[in-house]
Amino acid sequence: MQIQELVNNAKFTVLLGKNGSGKSTLLRKIDSSGNFSTKYITPERGGTLKYEPGVEHNISNNPNWLRDTRRKNRTENFRQQSTAQFRNLEVMVLREIEKDLSKRKDENYTFDTTINYINELLPNINLKRSDRxxxxxxxxxxxxxxNNISSxxxxxxxxxxxxxxxxRSTQDNKVLLLDEPDVHLHPDLQHKFVEFVEKIATEFNFRVVLATHSTAIVGAFKEGADLQIVPITEKNQNEFSFFKYDPVCHEILPVFGAHPLSSHFNKTPILLVEGEDDKRVFEQIARSSQGAIRYYPCVVGSVDEMNKWENWLNTFLPSIYDDPKAFSIRDLDDSSQSDINDIGFVRRTRLNCYAIENILLTNECLLKHGYNPEDFCLKIGQWVDLNPEHQTTKTLINLRDNFDQRRTRKIKDVRNVILALLGTAKPWEVLVGQLIATELQASGTDENSLRTYLGDKVVETLFS
Incomplete structure (x- = not known):
């Protein structure tokens, strides 16, 4: 995809990449391409919010002065330039009211209405009109x-x-180019600013191309926004892939934190799991291992979504981290399924049991609660005799009669009964998580061991 096609592909485009990856270079290419009516906001913005007549004089007498001073990484008097433009903004809004009959009739619509857009971003201070x-x-x-307000x-x-x-510009085909607007902004202010930009761009119909390495910026866009995320990995990049807005953004991006160049992700890599149950198991594994095993489990919603999430990570992790890595784990479900191959930076694994709750029936779990397989089958039989009409009775009979196949049988509907038979009050997710964290290293290798239920690739990839 070429530059012009890329910009026209969505209302909001986020260029995501590490420092030095070429994000600013691409923004300046868009600015100088001549295909759009643009305004480029420099990444390093200096100065103070002080009105300087000389700055306003330069803006008024040379239409290209602002553009020329901002075609570099740092603009020393950026804030003075913005302050000077505020006076121009007032004139533009008053003319807008003058030309629009409905706004003229609305006594509540004044220039203060526009100032309030700014004040809504500021929790502790306010702007008011003044002579300057x-x-x-x-x-x-x-x-x-x-000089007494924060940066x-x-x-x-x-x-x-x-x-x-x-x-308020009257030009056609407008594109606002924002280079690292997250500078000096705490994540909550980044979120507020994105909401503001999204609202104004929608109301006044212009596109926005925004370069950042802050995933908090990306995650601030509303669900359903016409948003594409473009990974930038090298300077002078000419071909671009993109990822349209998806719930993946809101689920995965918070994992990386406000500033993804921190070391947090390398210490706690993301692990895609199928459901909330699996997430709770891995959270318990982390707690029970006392930090020796660390993953950030992220629920994909369903196994059908897993491929999309894996591809998302493989596409975008290189634009965020120098040493990208992520993991995913699936249930076995169908025992005929084959091993699963990795996707680039994403190590994909599959359990060697029907689902993670099947670990309740491993030799290690039974032994921990005072049972061998034969004794536990007797326990099931006693329960069945006492509860012949229970909704789970048929499933339990089938499990007992095929106990040698318990690794690949679906036990979701009877896992709470199994917990009761084991004689524990712990939630099953806690019990399974504790078993993996504390018993895996001593686990045997027979067909109903904890190690076998997890499978060789899961053990080697996630727990070695």
Whole structure:
């Protein structure tokens, strides 16, 4: 996919990649391509929110001055430029009201309506109109000098002014190019800013291409947003793959944290699991192993979704980490299923038992609760005699009569009865997690051992 096609493919495009991967290079290519009406926001934005007449003079007398000063990684007086544009924003909004009869009739629609868009981003301060453009006040309506607010608050004010000014541009085919808007912003402010950009871009009909290495930015877009995520792995990249918005984004991205270049992921890699039960088992494994076994289990929803999630990770992990790795684990379900191959950076595994609850019937679990297989079958028989009309009785009889095949039988409907027969009050997920964490190393290799139920690849990949 070429650059023009890439930009036109979605309303919101996120370029995701590590530092130095070429995100800024691509944004500047879009800016200089001549195919769009653009505004490029520099990644390193210096200065203070101070009105400087000379900056406004340059903007007024040279239409290309802003564009020319921002075609580099750092703009020293970026915030002064934004402050100067605030005065222009006021004129643009007042003219908008003048031309739109419905807005003229709406007494509540004023320039303050636009200022409120900015103030909604700021939890502790507010902007007000003033002779020089705006002034800042705190919650007690006391004036605050621009040098006494945080860098994050300064960033939000400057960026929001830039977005609002661009929204009023009368050009066609508009594309706002935001280079690392997450700089200086805490994850909650990143989330607020994305919501703001999404709202303004939708209301005023322009596209946004945003470069970041913050997964908090990506995860802030609304479910159903016309969003594509594009991994950038090298400078001067000419061909691009993309991933359209999917629930995968909201489920997986928080795993990586606000700043994916941290070491958290390498210490606790993601593990895709089929359901909430499996997630609870792996959470218990981590607790019971006292940190020796660490995964971040992420529920995919169903086994049918597993391939999509695995491919997502394989596509995007290289744009986030230098040493990408992830894991997935499936139930065996059908005992005729063959081994499963890895997908790139994703190590794929499959249990060697029908589902993870079958570990309740391993030799290790039975022995831990004082049973051998023969004694446990007698216990099942006693329960059946006492509960002949119970809804699970037929399933338990079938299990008892085919106990040598218990590794591959579906026991989901009777697992709570099995717990009762074992004589434990623990939730089954806790019991299974504790068994894996504490008994695996001493497990035997016979056909009903814990090691056999997990399978060689699961043991070697996830627990070695």
């Amino acid at each position: 453009g705006f002034e800042i006040s705190n919650d007690q309506d006391e004036a605050v000098d621009e 994050g608050e300064s960033e939000l004010i400057a960026l929001s002014i830039e977005v609002l000014v661009f929204s």
